[in-house]
Amino acid sequence: MAELATSLRRGTLEFCVLAMVEHEDRYGTEIVRRFGEEPNLAASEGTIYPLLSRLRRVGWLDSKWAESPSGPPRRYYALTGDGRSALAHFRTEWVSFRQTVDRLVGTGEAA
Amino acid sequence: MAELATSLRRGTLEFCVLAMVEHEDRYGTEIVRRFGEEPNLAASEGTIYPLLSRLRRVGWLDSKWAESPSGPPRRYYALTGDGRSALAHFRTEWVSFRQTVDRLVGTGEAA
DNA sequence: TGGCTCTACCTTGCGTGGCAAGGTACTGTG
C-alpha cells in the first residue's frame, strides 16, 4: 500500500503546477522548492521534471530559456491558452469531487 | 494523459470503500452499484474487486460468505479495527490535503 | 590552471493501482 500522501497527489499535482505558473513564469527548481514547502504536496525532481515535460508535450505549458543572474540558464514555464482551459476545467471538477468525498467519507458522524 | 476523474480517485477510492462498509456489511456487487451512482467515483468491477482483495490482505477489511435470498452466495465485507484506524487517519489527512489544494489552486481569484 | 561546490536540467527503472476485457459458476425461469 503506497504512501497515502503520494496517491492523494495523483491527479491534482499537475494542476497545482499549472496554478503555480498561472500568474508568473517559473522555472523547474523553483517549482520543486515551492512544493517542498507544502507538506501535502512535497514532490521531488524525479516527479516534477517529467511532469513539466508532459505538460509541455500536451500543450498546456510553454517554456523559454532565460539567463540566470548566477548559475546555469533556467527554463521558464508559462501557461498556454489550453493550459488555462484545463485549469478552469479542473477547478469545477475538483469542487465536485471534493464534495462527493466529503459526503461519502464525511467526518464519521451523521449521514 | 489519463482521464481526470480516474486520477482524482486514486488514493481516495479505497477509503470511500472503507466508509461504505463502516456502518453496515456490504458485498462486492452492491459496492460496485453504489459507486456507479456517484459520477465522480464510478468504478467498475475490475477496479473494485482487486481493491477489496487488497484491503482484505492488509487487514483493513474482513469478509464472510452468506447465502443470497436469490442467486449465488455473496462475500460480505466488514471493517476491522485496523480499518477503522486507517479510515480515521485518512479523515484528518484528507481535510488537510483538501485545504492545501483549495489554497493553491483556489478559484482562480485572489491569493 | 585546476579543483570544488552550487545550481539547474533531465533520464532510468521500479512499483502501485485503475480499468477493460475475459472467465467461472451457481440460481432461477420458461
Place this chain on the structure above:
DNA sequence: CACAGTACCTTGCCACGCAAGGTAGAGCCA
C-alpha cells in the same frame, strides 16, 4: 435443458510518482 441474471475473480496494459543516477555551466579560491 437452455438462457438470462447474479456474483465472484483474474489477466494484461498503461499512467504516473519517485528514488537514484547523470550532465553541465557558473562562481570561487588558491
